[in-house]
Amino acid sequence: MTVTVAQQRPMISPQVGQTTGGGLDVESIRRDFPILGRAVRDRRLIYLDNAATTQKPRSVIEAIERFYEEDNANIHRGVHLLSQQATFAYERARGRIATFINAPESSECIFLRGTTEATNLVAHGYCRPRCGPGDEIIITHMEHHSNIVPWQLLCEATGATLRVVPIDDEGVLDLKEYESLLNDKTCLVAVAHASNVLGTVNPIRQMSEFAHRHGAVVFVDGAQGAPHLPVDVQELGCDFYAFSGHKLFGPTGIGVLWGQHALLDDMSPYEGGGSMIQSVTLESSTYADVPTRFEAGTPDISGAIGLSAAVDYLNRFGMEAIAAYEDELLEYAHQRLADVDGIRLIGTAPGKVSVVAFALADAHPHDIGTILDMEGIAVRTGHHCAQPLMSRFGVPAMARASFAFYNTRDEVDALVxxxxxxxxxxxx
Amino acid sequence: MTELRELYQQVILDHNRNPRNFGALENADRHKEGYNPLCGDHLHIYLNVDGEDLITDIHFDGSGCAISKASASLMTQMVKGKTAQEARDAFERFQSLVTSEMDTPVDLEEVGKLAVFAGVREFPMRVKCATLAWHTMKSALDGKHDSQITTE
Structure with a gap:
């Protein structure tokens, strides 16, 4: 049963002074997200699971609908009008997204299924031909499974060794240890821009500088960075940056890998198929240029267009303003939650993104999740695809509230x- | 809160706080580990079964959510002193109780004390919590050699 909030309770309205952080009109922003008007179990929905996936603004939903209603055709193929329109829309989306992360060239942005596929592509396309026994890959203790397992598979296949940068009790990377792990055998450093559990923002620029001194490249898992922080891949100084559309207010099934052109150009294809070739004979094929070389088969055209619409939506406010608003909201959440009896906040690094993981004495995270669900509050519970991190903090599972710029102080109060x-x- | 009360019944809360037959059973002749890695429910079932196939003692320990712990605790009470076959039958009844449609009437005579778990039907994601101990016990009885049982 879908009950609109208006029938149940007044719309959530930000408190006086709340719109000052970043100057966002959050009440109006909330109206752009149709799902935020629905009720859950006869209560207003309080969606605090944004690190798992974000909700979509109407403009994204409409962009996808419009594509299928007006432009749908396959891209890079036909000479007919619809195919031209679809191709134009798809490539225009690539350009918009390249600008969003300040990529020097839009051809450096490859459309993939998401961050996971991007990680696997780099492991296969970049590392596989370059790694052998004795070579090393560096990851950190705070990585999501998707930034651990592809590297483990790579190491198994090539005989390379996986090295792990430790973290301290606040959830901050040990940079001294990182520096000492780097050496001339380091092939690649894989690190999260921001942790999906701790919220810690890692010093990518500094880490990239260190890595480059040893000739290693840096792959950044930006799944939790891009939704919260302004991303400038040139400023970050990394070599690869990946993110997922659905965590960035866009649709599921689409994501982006950005890579330095020279590196991408030197990489072999990851998957074979249509589109990614220059010419094919029955004996052999030559491959297309970047990025098409890595986009075998018909891509998620509507997904790319939807993601571009999400980026356009975010640009209306600017990521700086969004980050400033979320910083204030996070600080408020930390203050309120710190006062809760028996709570343990996990991840207290300075400058973190708006994610709060916590454990409660005498309450298992799954009971926390169910009881909050009965109040209409959606949080994530479990190991958050970061089991090594659970072990590091000595808990089997945690609860996590993760905020987006449409969340409010009222919702933090409801959580408490x-x-x-x-x-x-x-x-x- | 009505629905919630249906899930977190007093009996369940009581068994969560004061689990019965809790702690390792020394010299148990059967032992099995149950683990749901996604949610972190982790328990061990210890059993003694005599020559007549009678469960003379059963204990559990481990950690988990209120539902998994209470389910394990009630299960040990229910099958202690029963034959292995009776325990297997109870497993079947419990399994069909928690996986049946919400509007299926609960046969109190058949399920007895276990009726308190009827609320789990409203929360399909929690069925695996409720059934972990039962699957682990059944596997221990069957003498299966899998190192670990999971309901995920």
Whole structure:
């Protein structure tokens, strides 16, 4: 049953002074996201699972609908009008997204399924031919499984060794240790821009400088960075940067790998198929240029267009303003949650993105998740695809509230009240 | 809060806080580990079964959510002193209780105390929590050699 919030309770309105952070009119922003008007279990939806996936503004939903209603055709193929329109829209999307991350050339942006596929592409296309026994790959202790497992598979296949940069109790990388792990055998450093559990923002520029001194390249998992921070790949100084559309207010099934042109150009194809070739005979084929070489088969055309619409939407406010608003909201959330009896906040690095992982004494995260769900509050519970991080902090699982720029202080208050109910329900 | 009360029944909360037959059973002749890595529910079932196929003792330990812990605790109470076959039958009844449609009437006579878990039907994601101990016990009875049981 779908009940609009208006029937149940007044719309969530930001408190006075709340719009000052970043100057965002959050009340108006919320109206751009149709799903935020729905109720869950007869309560207003309080969506705090943005690190898992974000909600979509109407402009994204409409862009996808418009594509299928007006322009749908396959790209880079026909000479007919619709194919031209679809090709134009797809390549225009690439250009918009390149500008969003300040890529020097739009051809350096490859459309893929998401960050996971991007990681696997770099592991196969870049590292596989360059790594052998004795070579090393560096990751960190805070990585998502998607930035661990592809490197483990690579090491298994090539005999290379995986090295791990440790973190401290606040969730900050040990840069001294990182420096000492780097050496001339280091092939690649794979690091999250921001941690999906701790929220820690890693010093990519500094890490890239260190890595480059040893001739290593840096792959950045930007899945949790791009939705919260302004991304300038030239300023970051990294070699590859990947992110997922669905965590950036765009559709699922689409993501982007940016890479330095020279590196991409030197890489072999990852998958074979249509589109990615220059010419094919029954004996052999020559491959297309970057980025088409890495986009075998018909890509997710509507997904790319939807993601471009998401980027256009974010540009209306600017990522600086979004980051400033989220910083204030996070600070408020940390203050309110720190006062909750028996709570342990995990991830307290300075300058983190708006993610709060926590554990409660005497309440398992799954009970926390269910009881909050009954209040209409969606949080993530479990190991967050970061089991090594769970072990590092000595817990089997955690609860996590992750905020987007459409979340409000009222919703933080509701979360705190909801956590109070957990005690009430479980007793003890 | 009505629905919630249906899931977190007093009996469940009581068994969560004060689990029965909790702790390792020394010299148990059967032992099995159950683990749901996605949610972190992790328990061990210890069993003693005599020559007549009677479960003379059963214990559990480990950590998990209220639902998994209470389910394990109630299960140990229910099958202790029963034959292995009776325990398997109880497993089947429990399994069909928590996986049946929400509006299926609960046969109190058939499921007895386990009726408190009927609320799990409203939360399909939690069925794996409720059934972990049961699957682990059944596997211990069957003498399967899988190192670990999971309901995920």
């Amino acid at each position: 009240t909801g956590i109070g109910k957990i005690r009430e329900v479980l007793g003890g």
